[in-house]
Every structure is written in structure tokens, then in C-alpha cells.
Amino acid sequence: MTHAKEPDGPDEPTAPEDVAPAPEDVAPAPEEAAAEPEAAEPDAAAEAEVAEPAPARRRVDWGRVLAYGVLPAVALVLAAVAGVARYVDTTARDDARAGAAAMATAESTAVTMLSYSPTDVDAKLNAAAALLTGDFRGQYLGTIHNTVIPGAQQQQISAVTKVPAAAVVSATAHRAVVMLYLDQTVTVGDDAPSKTLSSARATLTDVDGRWLISEFLVT
Numbered sequence: 001m002t003h004a005k006e007p008d009g010p011d012e013p014t015a016p017e018d019v020a021p022a023p024e025d026v027a028p029a030p031e032e033a034a035a036e037p038e039a040a041e042p043d044a045a046a047e048a049e050v051a052e053p054a055p056a057r058r059r060v061d062w063g064r065v066l067a068y069g070v071l072p073a074v075a076l077v078l079a080a081v082a083g084v085a086r087y088v089d090t091t092a093r094d095d096a097r098a099g100a101a102a103m104a105t106a107e108s109t110a111v112t113m114l115s116y117s118p119t120d121v122d123a124k125l126n127a128a129a130a131l132l133t134g135d136f137r138g139q140y141l142g143t144i145h146n147t148v149i150p151g152a153q154q155q156q157i158s159a160v161t162k163v164p165a166a167a168v169v170s171a172t173a174h175r176a177v178v179m180l181y182l183d184q185t186v187t188v189g190d191d192a193p194s195k196t197l198s199s200a201r202a203t204l205t206d207v208d209g210r211w212l213i214s215e216f217l218v219t
Contacts (some may be wrong), residue, residue: 034059098206099171099178105131105211106178106202107163113140113216114161114184121152133205133212156189174206181216 112128125144151157161184167178169207180200187193203215 056180094173095171098173099168099176102171102176102204102211103166103178104169104206106176106180106213107212108164109214110163110180110182110200110202112160114182116148116152117158118152121149125149131208131212132214132216134214135211136215158187160185161185169201175205176211178202178204 055180109131112124112131116124125148126141129137129144131139152163161182163180165181165184169178169179171177178201182196182198182200184196184198185193185197198218200212200216200218203218204211205214206212
């Protein structure tokens with residue numbers, strides 16, 4: 001019977017197997033292929049800051065602007081305003097002269113139209129008709145021939161008319177309106193004279209350079 005051989009001596013320590021290092025001792029293994037860091041995209045704000053330099057602003061030559069732009073325009077406006085003012089002033093002066101001439105004509109014509117005596121009524125009133133125009137002239141001729149002349153001759157009527165005051169209502173170079181204040185004294189035969197105060201609105205029209213009454217309204 002065989003006996004197992006006992007070891008000759010104490011067991012020799014065996015060589016320690018390779019032991020994995022402790023986790024804290026292990027250096028991180030580099031990746032097989034370290035990726036190159038990607039280029040950082042340009043920051044929009046940075047791009048805005050690094051903007052292209054603005055083109056140099058052109059300096060305004062105010063002397064040329066004033067000389068060739070503003071001053072001629074101002075001069076043109078002033079000339080136009082002066083022209084308008086001159087035209088308005090000239091027109092106003094012409095209208096004033098026309099009004100004065102028309103008023104003088106209206107005064108004298110009214111006296112001629114409304115003054116007569118039994119002996120000269122025909123001649124005077126027919127002469128007055130030459131100072132009238134338009135439809136009013138025809139109306140006046142009809143009235144004096146049908147009523148005034150026969151009545152004055154038959155009843156011995158006389159009339160004396162004055163114009164103590166007058167005023168221009170409106171006037172242009174071709175037409176004027178004048179207000180007349182009339183003071184007329186009428187005598188019939190041997191009766192006492194009677195006095196009448198009234199007013200009339202006379203419209204005058206320039207006909208070939210002459211002021212003629214085209215309307216006469218007694219109020």
C-alpha cells in the first residue's frame with residue numbers, strides 16, 4: 001500500500017498571479033483615435049463686432065448747397081410772392097379808381113334821370129336814356145314816354161333831385177355797384193313842394209370805356 005508523499009517542507013509561496021491594478025491606479029486609456037477638436041463656429045456677435053469698416057461719409061459742402069440749391073429756391077419764392085403782392089396791389093388800385101369813377105357817374109346820372117320840369121322833361125329824360133344800357137335802358141324809355149313825360153306836361157310837375165351821399169359797394173374794372181342816397185323835391189302845379197328821401201342801388205357796366213347804369217333799384 002502506497003502512501004502519499006508528504007511534502008518535504010512548508011509550501012513555497014507561489015508567484016502571485018498578475019493582479020489587476022486598483023481602479024484608482026488605472027490611468028484612463030486613451031481612445032483609439034482621439035478625435036481632433038472641431039473648429040469652433042464663428043460667433044454671430046463676434047462677426048457683428050468685426051464688421052467691415054463703414055465707408056467714409058462724404059462731407060457736405062454747405063456753401064455749394066446754399067449757393068446752388070437753397071438760395072435760388074428762396075429767391076424764386078420771394079420773387080413769386082412779390083409778383084403776387086404787386087398784382088394784388090395793382091388790382092386793388094385799379095378797382096379803387098374804377099369804383100370812384102363809377103360812383104361819380106352814378107351820382108350825376110341819377111340827378112339827370114330824376115330831375116326835370118314841364119318845359120324840358122322830354123329833352124332831359126331822353127338825354128338821360130343815353131347814360132343807361134341793357135334792359136334797364138329799354139324799361140326807362142318805356143316809363144318816361146308812357147307816364148312821366150305826359151304827366152309832367154299835363155299836370156305841370158317838376159322834380160329836383162340831389163345825391164347827398166354815395167358809397168361803392170363793389171367795383172372791378174368792368175362792373176361796379178354803388179349805393180345812392182336820394183333827396184328829391186317834387187312840385188305839382190301850384191301845390192307846395194313835397195320832399196322825399198330814399199336810396200337806390202345802381203349797377204354800372206363799363207361799355208367801351210364808359211360807365212353806364214344797367215340797373216337802378218329804388219328802396
